[in-house]
Amino acid sequence: MKKERAMLTRRDFGLGLGALGLAAGLPALAQAQGVRVMKVANTAAVNDPQQCFTTAGQHPRLDFYKSKGVDVEYVNMSSMTQALQSLRAGHVDFGPAVPGILLPAMAKDPSLDLVSVYKWLPRNAxxxxxxxxxxxxxxxxxxxxxxxxxxxxxxxxxxxxxxxxxxxxxxxxxxxxxxxxxxxxxxxxxxxxxxxxxxxxxxxxxxxxxxxxxxxxxxxxxxxQLGSGWLCVPRKLLKDDRKALVALFQGIAKSTLFSNANLDAAIDLHWATYPESRPKGRSEDEARKELAFILKDRRNSWMRRPDDPDQRMGASSVAEWKANIEMTAESSKNPKLASELGDPNRLFTNELIDDINAFDKQAVIRMAREFRL
Missing domain, CATH: 3.40.190.10 (Periplasmic binding protein-like II)
Structure with missing residues (x-):
């Protein structure tokens, strides 16, 4: 597939302002309308259809987010380092957490107080x-x-x-x-x-x-055996905006289930929500076949392994974070990493997980299998 071309749209223009901290009034406007806009550091650089596991639920036909008082906005980032900087500065509300990058950064700078709250990629991708x-x-x-x-x-x-x-x-x-x-x-x-x-x-x-x-x-x-994708938030946001975070990640959980059960529909919903990401220079059928190939393995990595003792969507364990610390200490050649980080329980939390999973998963799967846009 040819590299997708980023197009400057009104949506992208707003995101660019947000990345620079110039759109501070937008969340307040959304809040006044009853919707809390949650900005995500997006290291994929474009609104790629492979993100349908999150974006499908934004479509009004599903309405997994706004009906709960939240919505998602993408702020494009060039790297994980920029994403961490944006989280620290408060330009975004949540972003990707890759332990091999996040843990050394947190050990070096204790003021980088981030906590991983949702494991979106429970298998190794x-x-x-x-x-x-x-x-x-x-x-x-x-x-x-x-x-x-x-x-x-x-x-x-x-x-x-x-x-x-x-x-x-x-x-x-x-x-x-x-x-x-x-x-x-x-x-x-x-x-x-x-x-x-x-x-x-x-x-x-x-x-x-x-x-x-x-x-x-x-x-x-x-x-x-380790997962490969978490989403983290500033600890202060976890304390101050718990309700919005539960709604956000429940929306992601629902979108993930829907997309896994009916990938074609999820792609259609992504294209309808982000029309700038529709294929250019080829038919949608061709583009769909390409996306199905690209996501052939990823769609399963969105879901927990059948033998995973904790089947709750988004849940983490202290054992895997200890393993992440151990492996990162070896790769970064820092034998003191564990002591510098302190209690591994502070790196993640499952405190939102039960509330996030408090919905009828089979109903979402049935909806996906019966869905026609």
Missing amino acids: NVIVVKPGSPIRSAADLAGKRIGVRSQGDTGIVITKIMLAELGLKDDRCEYIAIGDGAPAGAAIDNDRVDAMVAFDTAAARIELVGTKLRYVPLTPKFA
């Missing part, structure tokens, strides 16, 4: 991909290699470090090369500019769509 004829057969073979990543601020770098550290290997001889998305990334792999790429599953699928043949290399065993 990271992948290692190589050319079919590559000699790389395991994660251990990444040591000393040229690793392709989407950008120098991408999570692929820290993920590689974590996996090598799990194996007792160093990444000091690795070279991390930014190769972008889609066709440029595919060309870099085809032309041997990199030996492998470490990225999210959706990024690898986009490379396959442009014709590049890939072979998937297994993740390291311990890392493979």
Whole structure:
């Protein structure tokens, strides 16, 4: 798939103002109308249809958010670092939490008081991909290699470090090369500019769509068992705006269930809500087939593993956060990380989870299966 082009729309213009802190009056206006607008740091850079697990519920036909007094606005970010800075500055209300990036930042700066409140990606959606004829057969073979990543601020770098550290290997001889998305990334792999790429599953699928043949290399065993996506908020917001956060994440939970049960409908709802993201230069049927391919693995990663002892949507455990700390300490070469962070229970909370899950999940699934836009 060709890289989607960001178009400057009235919605995007508003988001740009929000990112600069110039739209402070907008939430107040929304609040006066009975809707609390919750701004999210969006590191996907565009309103990509793969975000239908969140956006489907914004459509009036589902109305998972506004009916509960909240709505979501996307503020585009270039990297996780920028997202953390925006959360600290109060320009956004919530954003992605990648432990390998978040934990060292919180240890270095205790004033970065963020708490992960919802696990949106409970399965590991990271992948290692190589050319079919590559000699790389395991994660251990990444040591000393040229690793392709989407950008120098991408999570692929820290993920590689974590996996090598799990194996007792160093990444000091690795070279991390930014190769972008889609066709440029595919060309870099085809032309041997990199030996492998470490990225999210959706990024690898986009490379396959442009014709590049890939072979998937297994993740390291311990890392493979961890979730790969949380959403965090400033601790003060958790204290001051609990009701709005429950409504927000319940809307996400409902949208996720709906999208998993009827992906075609979720894509239609995303396009209807964000018309600027509709396909350009090809039919919607073609675009839908591409999106179905891109989300072939991701749609399952939205859902908890069947053997997960806690089936509540969004729930975390202290055991996985201890594992995140341990792996991040190894990859960041900071043996004092655990003591610097203190009690791991402060990094996440399940205090909203029961309220978030207080809805009829089977009713949402039935709605999705019967839905026609």
